[in-house]
Amino acid sequence: MKIAIVHDYLNQYGGAERVLECFLDLFPNAPVYTILSDLSKMPARFGQVDIRNSYIHSIPFSKKHYKKMLSLFPTVIEQFDLREYDVILSSSSAFAKGVITSPNQIHICYCYTPMRYVWDLYHQYIQEDVKNPIFRMVLPFILHKIRMWDLITAQRVDHFIADSKSISRRIAKYYGRDSDVIYPPVSYDNFKQAENTEEFFLIVSRMIPYKRIDIAIEAFNKLKKPLVIIGDGYDRKRLESLAGETITFLGRQPDEVIIEYYSKCKGFILAGEEDFGITPLEAQSSGRPVIAFGTGGALETVVDNVTGVFFNEPTADSIIEAVRKFESIAFDSSAIRKHAHGFNENRFKEEILNYINTAIQQKEHSHE
Missing domain, CATH: 3.40.50.2000 (Glycogen Phosphorylase B;)
Incomplete structure (x- = not known):
């Protein structure tokens, strides 16, 4: 089975990127599709990864000003052509889960949270985090469209994995979808x-x-x-x-x-x-x-x-x-x-691998 990984951005190193490293340990030949990357801010091992950036990555000053291109990201993520893969593993707190897949493919989303700045942190983001007054006036219209896109694209995912029970409840609230919980790994x-x-x-x-x-x-x-x-x-x-x-x-x-x-x-x-x-x-x-x-x-x-x-x-x-x-x-x-x-990496990798194998078996049985 050919597998591709889709990750929102590779321009900072945090918990999501540590999860991604475990995915790469499990699937070292899988390409990583992402909106943009800045390897100067990532561990050295990412220099050896097959990273496939969107066109946003090539726009001058995009690494510094990518947030100003927010309205482009839904279209950008849908441009990734993933037809050659059997399994798509999206690593998402924002846009990665929005990739387009076919009925013959399995799309499993490891969800860190539904997009926070269009859902539970929306009002805080608009009123407190955005300093530019012009951007603050325009942003609600942009985020409304992104919120609708986010809800629609949640229906494209075959299986949701939530990183906690708290996130599982948010997935149910905002997307109306069930999810399974697999806790992230600690090194x-x-x-x-x-x-x-x-x-x-x-x-x-x-x-x-x-x-x-x-x-x-x-x-x-x-x-x-x-x-x-x-x-x-x-x-x-x-x-x-x-x-x-x-x-x-x-x-x-x-x-x-x-x-x-x-x-x-x-x-x-x-x-x-x-x-x-x-x-x-x-x-x-x-x-x-x-x-x-x-x-x-x-x-x-x-x-x-x-x-x-x-x-x-x-x-x-x-x-x-x-x-x-x-x-x-x-x-x-x-x-x-x-x-x-109890939260160690080996436990996480075993649970993820078992989950993917079970999803593949279910898919095969549905075709019999």
Whole structure:
């Protein structure tokens, strides 16, 4: 069976791209179709991948200004000619699932979330994230059309895999489709448990508004406790302007540095609602407990009072209360690591492979 992979973009490295790496481990000869790529921001292994970019990739300055071409993306994704493949595996939080396939092909979508800025984060995106007033006026008309396209293209998928129960519920709500849950992988073996930890708390995240790093900064300003923030993004300058003397920004860091900080932190902070959230599992793979916003994917990866604690309101005061509760608990690092092991890469690859093989068998039997 010939398989092709379709991925939204390859211009940043996050949880979705780690999932993609597992797909490539399973199917090393599969080409990856994507809207555009920037390999300077990707791990070296992607230089060896058969990446097939859309024409957007060739437009001057597209790597920097691709979001301004949003209205083109539905048409762009439909231009990929996938007729030679038996199985299409789309890796999608936006447009990848919209590829056109035939009745003889199997399209399996691994869905990180229905497109957030046209569904559950629509009003926040328009009112808070978009700064250009002209773009803000035009954008609702563009997003309305994309929302309709998103709903229609959800019916093209043969099988949906959700990355969490939370996302499975969103797929049912917005698309009216059933889905199966296969949790994303954590690179468990890459992380280590340090003998001695330090007093700082840690955030590893892209710096974008919905991550709510701002309320974590406010909380740690009030607590006057050390908070280290690793990552980058367009919201970084604003966040740095909010930070007091106990907050340290390290920017983007290589994996070995991040692993070291995970192993030595007192605790990990997840301030925003995540669809699944791989970073809390990376912290737990290092034996470190988590303070997480008690909603979304965190409810499926953090065990309250065992591998971390939750805060219930997206406010600095709620985080402060959680930090104080956190510091009253004697966490067992070995138990935390054992919990994280249940999300390891080998488990993920086995479940994905079994799922695809079952879908193929069902297709064959339907033709008998």
